Amino acid sequence: MTSNLEFVRFPAPDGVNGWWETLPPLSSADTVSSESRYDWVVVGGGITGLCAARRLAELAPDASIALVEADRIGRTTAGRNSGFFVDLPHDISSESYSRSVEADKADVRFQRHGIDYVRSMVKQYNIDCDWRDDGKFHASVNKKGHNALARFAEGLARIDETFEWLDGAAIAKVTGTNFYQDALFTPGCSTVQPAALMRGLAATLPKNVNVFELSAVRRIEDQGQAKVLTFASGKIVAKGVILCTNAYAATFGGHPNGLLPVYTFASMTRVMNQEEVGRLGGTRSWALIPADPMGTTVRRLITDRICVRNHFAFRPNLEVSQADLAKAKSLHQRSFDRRFPMLKDVELEYTWGGPLCLSANNGALFGRRDDGVLEAVGCNGLGLSRGSASGKLIAEYALGHNNELIRQLLNQPHPRALPVRPITDVAVSAAIWMKEFSAGAEL
Ligand SMILES: Cc1cc2nc3c(=O)[nH]c(=O)nc-3n(C[C@H](O)[C@H](O)[C@H](O)COP(=O)(O)OP(=O)(O)OC[C@H]3O[C@@H](n4cnc5c(N)ncnc54)[C@H](O)[C@@H]3O)c2cc1C
The missing domain is CATH 3.30.9.10 (D-Amino Acid Oxidase, subunit A, domain 2)
Incomplete structure (x- = not known):
């Protein structure tokens, strides 16, 4: 049976990102403009996608990998935040940021894993991003x-x-x-400086990763052995797809997923x-x-x-x-x-x-969907450290690795289902x- 994944919302210019504007201008981007084949496509060039693409390339140096981003890398949310790589418990729905001892310890282990990974890249490639x-x-x-x-x-x-x-x-x-x-x-x-970090991570990706910006995936078609990703003016056929689109994954039509x-x-x-x-x-x-x-x-x-x-x-x-x-x-x-x-x-x-x-329950999505697409989605407000870790770990999982942190993510709660709209809209806005x-x- 084939199934398709339709993207119905795309990143929009939400104000003027000061981190991006205060960096030197960038040269033009490579976009998806023809039909090509890759072993892997990572969708979303935020921190999660950047870490997923890098880790895939490190572990599978002979694989061909495309990282596709709807906007410019560094101009969207991962380059728009306050730049805190938080290692400690940080549940923003709790009044004191904390949860239970077990959950807090698991969060710290996971978040430090992500921070250590990104810090090592910043040091190795001398990425100029005011890392402190x-x-x-x-x-x-x-x-x-x-x-x-x-x-x-x-x-x-x-x-x-x-x-x-x-x-x-x-x-x-x-x-x-x-x-x-x-x-x-x-x-x-x-x-x-988050925009500088994202640009630096993209610029230092291993050679077997091709980066395409200003290239929004519109649909992913499941053709059994292959996935076909359609863009405004091109296609990519890939053996495997990893979704790192965070909030944009909340809008897949007809599949309310609690995000x-x-x-x-x-x-x-x-x-x-x-x-x-x-x-x-x-x-x-x-x-x-x-x-x-x-x-x-x-x-x-x-x-x-x-x-x-x-x-x-x-x-x-x-x-x-x-x-x-x-x-x-x-x-x-x-x-x-x-x-x-x-x-x-x-x-x-x-x-x-x-x-x-x-x-609603601090849950996130990690692993393989029913249609075979892999996903690491749901930052719960702390995507810099959590996204770094889950991006790295979803790549390891994609390549068949297994470790304690992967098991932790596979066993985390899924986002709790929400009441239908407009009840959710009213309830969430009132709670905020x-x-x-x-x-x-x-x-
Ligand atoms: C003002 C602000 C302050 C914040 N402060 C912090 C902080 O200090 N510390 C912290 O940890 N977090 C902070 N956050 C949250 C943090 O930015 C997110 O958690 C983080 O960006 C999540 O990373 P991500 O890579 O998973 O998702 P995103 O950064 O959202 O990246 C997803 C990417 O997917 C792309 N995309 C979406 N749809 C498509 C498509 N169809 N085709 C191709 N590409 C697509 C998007 O353009 C986007 O670049 C803050 C956020 C904001 C807005």
Whole structure:
């Protein structure tokens, strides 16, 4: 029996990605414009797809591999995020980021596997992406936030992870602002310029990987021994296909799969001048996560810009409107002004959004679908470290390997099925609104 997979939503220009815009312009892309044959096609050039294609090529140096991306690599979500490679538990649906001891330990093992893999590539190929192993701060602004940090600290102690408390004066010395009441420092997080990393990973792929950008797969036809992938002006016939399309996999028609495409938004300031840098004080580069997962993430960048992220919106059609972007920018401006009253004249230069792929039970998709296509989909908000690991591991699984982490992913819960629309739309939007409202001062 043959079955087809139809792609019904494609990446759209969701605001202007500051990470991408502040890099040098790129040369033109190779696109799929004829008919060709490959052993493997990896669909999606985010962090998951980049790691999957690399690992396939490492393990099967004689195989021909195509990595196909609908947009430019680095311009979509994997190059739009806040750049935290988080090693520790980070369940954004929990009030303290933690789950059970067993689940937290499994997450840490899995996430560190991904971080180690990408870090080794950055070092080996000298990828210029501001990779930093400087850790992160979780900061609170009031008693409620402090209590959430205390619960997070308890969770970390239970799994023998180290952390350090900073009082208000100590965190102000780092950030230059008195906004935060206290903070927990965790040393294992790495940070990065995400668009630069994605471009660097693509540019250093082994020779048996051909990269095609601006090439959206429209349909995948199952012809038994082969899969035929159709593009706007070409085809690829492949023996195996790996889907790494994260939120875009939520839209395959007629197959509700429990994946929730939820947008979050970021803004980046212009470059501060030396007088403004002096007014701010603090250290040159730091990365801070809010005590409440629905609060505001802030990074001070070595380029003398500040990047803020907050606000979620359920957008099952996988695009945001100008009104969404305007609302996000105004929330970012408010958050920025509250934290940095000394920088009133520093404007937000870029604002953008990007889709995460959440599920109601923190489940994700990993393995072989009924139609034989392989998939590693469902970042649950933490695609940099989880996507790195699941991309690497899906390639190993595709080539018949078996190990403890592969078994962990195969045994993880599938995303819980959702009620039909519009019930899901109303329920998810209401849940986001209530959580954001309750985050209050942390926004
Ligand atoms: C503002 C913001 C801040 C964030 N901060 C963080 C953070 O600090 N740390 C963190 O870990 N995560 C963060 N995230 C989430 C993170 O970006 C995602 O988890 C991550 O990008 C998932 O990687 P991925 O490769 O699985 O999917 P994606 O990055 O979404 O990549 C999927 C790719 O598939 C392509 N694609 C889709 N359909 C097709 C098709 N039909 N044909 C070809 N290609 C297709 C898309 O264009 C896309 O490039 C943030 C996200 C946003 C938006």
